[in-house]
Amino acid sequence: MRAFARLLDDLVFMPSRNGKLALIEDYLKRVPDPHRGWGLSALTGDLSFHAAKPAMIRTLVEERTDPELFRLSYDYVGDMAETCALMWPGDGHGEAPRLGEIVDTLNRTGRSEVAGVLRGWLDRMNATERWALIKLVTGGMRVGVSARLAKTAFSRAFDRDLDTVEELWHALDPPFAELFAWVEGRAEKPDVANAPVMRPFMLAHPLEEGEELDPSEFLAEWKWDGVRVQLVRRGAERRVYSRTGDDISAAFPDVIEAYDFDGIVDGELLVRAADGGVAPFNHLQQRLNRKTVSAKMMARYPAFVRLYDILVAGEEDLRELPLIERRQRLEEAVAGMDPIRFDISEILTPASWEEIAEMRQRAREAELEGLMLKRRDSAYQGGRVKGLWFKWKRDPLTADVVLMYAQRGHGKRSSFYSDYTFGAWRDGELVPVGKAYFGFTDAELAELDRWVRGHTIQRFGPVREVEKALVLEVAFDSVHRSKRHKSGVAMRFPRIKRIRFDKPAKEADHLEAFFKMIGEAGESESVAEK
Amino acid sequence: MRTDESGLYCEPGGFHIDPQRVVERAIVTHGHGDHARPNNRKVLATEATLDIMRLRLGVAAGDTLQPLAYGETLRIGEVDVCLVPAGHVLGSAQVVLEYGGSRIVVSGDYKRRRDPTCAGFEVVTCDVFITEATFALPVFRHPPDTEEIDKLLASLDLFPERAHLVGVYGLGKCQRVIALLREAGYDRPIYLHGALQTLCEFYEAQGVALGPLRYATARDGKEMAGEIVLAPPSALKEVWSRRMPNPRTAMASGWMRVRQRARQRLVELPLIISDHADWDELTQTLTEVEAGEIWVTHGREEALVHWAAQRGLKARALSLAGFEDEAE
Numbered sequence: 001m002r003a004f005a006r007l008l009d010d011l012v013f014m015p016s017r018n019g020k021l022a023l024i025e026d027y028l029k030r031v032p033d034p035h036r037g038w039g040l041s042a043l044t045g046d047l048s049f050h051a052a053k054p055a056m057i058r059t060l061v062e063e064r065t066d067p068e069l070f071r072l073s074y075d076y077v078g079d080m081a082e083t084c085a086l087m088w089p090g091d092g093h094g095e096a097p098r099l100g101e102i103v104d105t106l107n108r109t110g111r112s113e114v115a116g117v118l119r120g121w122l123d124r125m126n127a128t129e130r131w132a133l134i135k136l137v138t139g140g141m142r143v144g145v146s147a148r149l150a151k152t153a154f155s156r157a158f159d160r161d162l163d164t165v166e167e168l169w170h171a172l173d174p175p176f177a178e179l180f181a182w183v184e185g186r187a188e189k190p191d192v193a194n195a196p197v198m199r200p201f202m203l204a205h206p207l208e209e210g211e212e213l214d215p216s217e218f219l220a221e222w223k224w225d226g227v228r229v230q231l232v233r234r235g236a237e238r239r240v241y242s243r244t245g246d247d248i249s250a251a252f253p254d255v256i257e258a259y260d261f262d263g264i265v266d267g268e269l270l271v272r273a274a275d276g277g278v279a280p281f282n283h284l285q286q287r288l289n290r291k292t293v294s295a296k297m298m299a300r301y302p303a304f305v306r307l308y309d310i311l312v313a314g315e316e317d318l319r320e321l322p323l324i325e326r327r328q329r330l331e332e333a334v335a336g337m338d339p340i341r342f343d344i345s346e347i348l349t350p351a352s353w354e355e356i357a358e359m360r361q362r363a364r365e366a367e368l369e370g371l372m373l374k375r376r377d378s379a380y381q382g383g384r385v386k387g388l389w390f391k392w393k394r395d396p397l398t399a400d401v402v403l404m405y406a407q408r409g410h411g412k413r414s415s416f417y418s419d420y421t422f423g424a425w426r427d428g429e430l431v432p433v434g435k436a437y438f439g440f441t442d443a444e445l446a447e448l449d450r451w452v453r454g455h456t457i458q459r460f461g462p463v464r465e466v467e468k469a470l471v472l473e474v475a476f477d478s479v480h481r482s483k484r485h486k487s488g489v490a491m492r493f494p495r496i497k498r499i500r501f502d503k504p505a506k507e508a509d510h511l512e513a514f515f516k517m518i519g520e521a522g523e524s525e526s527v528a529e530k
Numbered sequence: 531m532r533t534d535e536s537g538l539y540c541e542p543g544g545f546h547i548d549p550q551r552v553v554e555r556a557i558v559t560h561g562h563g564d565h566a567r568p569n570n571r572k573v574l575a576t577e578a579t580l581d582i583m584r585l586r587l588g589v590a591a592g593d594t595l596q597p598l599a600y601g602e603t604l605r606i607g608e609v610d611v612c613l614v615p616a617g618h619v620l621g622s623a624q625v626v627l628e629y630g631g632s633r634i635v636v637s638g639d640y641k642r643r644r645d646p647t648c649a650g651f652e653v654v655t656c657d658v659f660i661t662e663a664t665f666a667l668p669v670f671r672h673p674p675d676t677e678e679i680d681k682l683l684a685s686l687d688l689f690p691e692r693a694h695l696v697g698v699y700g701l702g703k704c705q706r707v708i709a710l711l712r713e714a715g716y717d718r719p720i721y722l723h724g725a726l727q728t729l730c731e732f733y734e735a736q737g738v739a740l741g742p743l744r745y746a747t748a749r750d751g752k753e754m755a756g757e758i759v760l761a762p763p764s765a766l767k768e769v770w771s772r773r774m775p776n777p778r779t780a781m782a783s784g785w786m787r788v789r790q791r792a793r794q795r796l797v798e799l800p801l802i803i804s805d806h807a808d809w810d811e812l813t814q815t816l817t818e819v820e821a822g823e824i825w826v827t828h829g830r831e832e833a834l835v836h837w838a839a840q841r842g843l844k845a846r847a848l849s850l851a852g853f854e855d856e857a858e
Contacts, residue, residue, distance in 0.1 A: 010799075012789060012793070013789075013792065013797060013799065013800060019689075022688060022689065023688070065668065066836075066837075066840070068833075069667070069668050069837070072667060072832060073667050073668055073669045073833075076788075076830070077788055077790065078790055079790060082788070082789055082790070083669060086668075086670075086787065086788070087668050087669050089668075126673065127671070127673070131789075
């Protein structure tokens with residue numbers, strides 16, 4: 001546990017991808033089986049325990065500490081797991097259990113005994129180990145390690161080809177003893193021919209400002225705003241993998257059960273709106289990051305996949321074929337699929353570059369992010385290969401709004417007022433229209449924080465109401481009608497574009513400006529708001 | 531003893547302790563800028579603290595500077611004043627005041643653990659103990675400093691191509707980190723930001739050996755790959771640090787105990803090394819001085835007052851303005 005806790009702690013502070021890789025590589029080379037395998041699957045969020053809940057940890061700490069001191073400490077630290085870990089009395093110079101022992105014990109400990117087990121461990125651990133244990137049992141790692149990053153670290157640590165590692169990975173279970181045995185030359189390469197594994201995703205480059213492509217060499221498609229996935233079937237085994245290599249099958253049984261094509265396809269995971277179209281991303285969000293999903297959730301937010309590509313059909317690997325031929329094969333495959341859960345991404349037929357540019361500007365509905373442009377002759381190659389696929393996102397909308405409330409942020413912003421609620425004018429009054437907590441630089445954040453502290457007129461817990469005097473230029477991807485909001489509008493992906501210290505609040509936008517934007521884009525009111 | 535707009539004032543002695551505004555007579559506990567303010571008329575402190583004030587403030591250190599050695603007593607007005615080691619930084623002192631048969635101890639900033647660069651804290655029993663409270667929350671329990679130094683050395687092994695840029699407060703923390711590295715067997719030259727030079731030379735002159743030091747300011751950045759470079763925290767975000775090859779930013783401070791605080795400051799390698807007492811040291815000290823009354827100054831007063839009250843001690847918060855706990 002000592003090594004894992006140290007790794008987790010180092011990862012929290014490591015901003016760079018290369019640094020994260022170096023830390024994980026070092027861990028994998030130093031720590032023996034089975035601990036390193038468990039550590040790896042804990043990092044990627046594939047390890048979960050059902051017996052321990054955050055509330056249980058809190059109860060344990062409250063038994064040991066003064067309630068007033070606990071309150072003051074939590075108020076200061078702002079994070080429950082960390083407060084508990086730091087406050088737990090005792091020096092923790094006992095011998096902490098190893099990670100493998102912790103995993104085994106938790107897997108065979110019942111709900112009624114788990115509190116006692118945790119208490120015993122916490123007494124033997126130092127603060128970093130306690131923090132790591134709490135993160136582990138409550139399942140909130142959040143150290144910025146995707147499955148893809150973990151696999152990359154693994155392949156680098158043992159000098160193996162990433163694509164090969166990726167293919168083996170999902171066919172094997174933690175703690176991955178066969179995989180380690182193979183890379184360390186102690187065993188043959190595991191045979192996964194009959195396992196449902198994903199292939200490395202092919203990714204697009206953003207189109208550079210002013211860059212033009214020849215429309216005759218490219219296929220154009222809408223870029224849908226969902227989650228890019230691969231659907232894999234091998235015999236009876238079926239899986240959905242996200243672009244980061246995470247297996248998200250458990251959250252999407254509706255899609256998985258309908259997928260009976262023997263092969264691998266690539267597409268966008270979306271939620272169907274009541275009118276048959278695509279629901280906004282926030283509907284899909286309700287379905288993400290779940291270990292299980294209720295029938296009610298599936299009925300309310302029915303998932304489907306809009307297919308872009310085909311990689312494997314039966315025994316046949318199609319990835320080397322040019323895109324237009326794969327497209328043909330995809331159309332044939334889709335014809336046999338459940339139309340409720342699967343459809344095919346439309347091919348647009350612009351005659352000229354001007355027409356493409358115009359289409360991109362029209363991509364105003366909430367469900368579209370812009371355009372995809374893919375070379376007709378491109379093979380399906382893992383990674384971001386130059387010159388083959390391009391994404392061209394649309395320009396954001398903007399408005400000038402007035403800062404109304406500010407709330408302290410989380411994580412590294414816990415001492416900054418970094419979440420801003422802003423409003424637009426209606427009949428001489430400000431009505432809140434949205435909330436944003438990014439888009440600004442660290443220097444601007446410090447400025448905004450200072451402004452908020454200096455212009456507070458009322459406090460409500462972590463929220464401050466400020467003088468209605470600061471204009472913010474906000475950018476957002478779209479705006480739609482919403483009955484849940486007093487103003488009647490809701491923005492998607494709002495962010496602070498500029499702080500307008502120069503502009504008087506009276507000159508900020510009126511609410512009608514937002515309704516006008518909705519009008520121009522067509523009504524896009526969705527189920528959730530009805 | 532009372533507080534006024536300048537801070538803590540001893541009426542029968544006619545002097546302030548660590549005043550925040552210019553006063554006639556000041557006793558200064560140690561040389562940090564928020565305790566040793568410029569331009570007081572008469573200043574009493576340990577010889578080392580006065581030297582530090584001269585180095586940092588020049589003529590603004592004060593009109594008359596009077597040294598008082600640890601353990602010696604001086605009568606000022608109707609009060610007997612004695613300075614006792616506080617274990618915070620070189621020259622740091624607690625102020626022991628005796629008047630009319632009762633004793634008040636003003637702790638200044640202090641810590642209880644061993645520090646190879648200064649004299650250790652001495653417990654003086656008293657009737658009223660006026661304590662600092664920088665880390666007065668039970669979440670602050672500084673780990674052994676050897677563990678933190680190991681963290682830095684392990685990182686140097688793992689990232690040998692990166693300059694390890696460690697943010698340290700110039701007085702005390704800087705020299706302590708160097709001394710701890712030397713105790714851990716690290717004998718390579720340690721690079722210093724120019725602003726740290728004077729005080730390191732002063733410590734060496736006072737007999738604190740720091741080993742080979744190099745001044746980073748005039749050098750080619752590449753030379754510092756895989757080396758330890760110490761700089762004041764403010765320099766970490768400045769243009770100065772851009773010369774370093776892919777710097778790995780560390781910070782040696784008690785605040786590093788709270789992850790969110792460390793992340794907020796964009797620290798990659800937090801080192802929990804503090805010159806202030808942690809929660810256990812504070813509560814241990816309050817017990818050992820056996821004072822019936824506790825006054826709590828700068829920091830998180832509320833928690834310490836609560837703790838003391840739970841144990842039947844009279845305790846109150848003084849809420850003195852002007853002390854910068856962020857600088858630690």
